[in-house]
Amino acid sequence: LSSAAVQFCNKRRIALCFEGWRVFMEQRRESHILKAHSCEHYQRNLLASFLSLWYKRMMRAAELRQHRQEMIDRGSRAQKRRIFMRWKYFVSLNNFRKDQREKASVWYQIGLKRRALQKMRLDCQTKQLQRRRLQAAQTHCDTRVQQVHWRRWMFQLEVAEEKKLIPKTRKANSHYRYTMVT
Numbered sequence: 001l002s003s004a005a006v007q008f009c010n011k012r013r014i015a016l017c018f019e020g021w022r023v024f025m026e027q028r029r030e031s032h033i034l035k036a037h038s039c040e041h042y043q044r045n046l047l048a049s050f051l052s053l054w055y056k057r058m059m060r061a062a063e064l065r066q067h068r069q070e071m072i073d074r075g076s077r078a079q080k081r082r083i084f085m086r087w088k089y090f091v092s093l094n095n096f097r098k099d100q101r102e103k104a105s106v107w108y109q110i111g112l113k114r115r116a117l118q119k120m121r122l123d124c125q126t127k128q129l130q131r132r133r134l135q136a137a138q139t140h141c142d143t144r145v146q147q148v149h150w151r152r153w154m155f156q157l158e159v160a161e162e163k164k165l166i167p168k169t170r171k172a173n174s175h176y177r178y179t180m181v182t
Helices: 002-181
Strands: none
Touching: none
């Protein structure tokens, strides 16, 4: 019995071992099939979805980069426009200031010329006035001298005439006295 039991036990162990081996192989085959199926599923679905997600992400990143570049370009364009407007304002302000300075310089020159002409006119008027006064003084002096000389001359003439008339006057007086007495 014992050898039959040992044989039965060995057969049973071998059968269990083969059964375990068969189950292991089936599980292994099923795992390989599941693995192949999962790889196929990965290849078909997941990889495609991951690729589409990756593609969408890359497209979104490209759009964001393009949008960022567009915003940078718009910002730089706006900044350049602001800089140009400021430069244009600065240039127009400088031109306005230059025109104002030129106008001020012209008006200053005109004022200087006007004052110089007024000074020259005033100098000419004062010189003419001095000349007229000197001329008037000279004529006055000449007339005074003439009058003095004329009076002296007239006085001298009167004196000379009286001297000429003195003998006649004496003769007339003596004749008058004589006739009165006689």
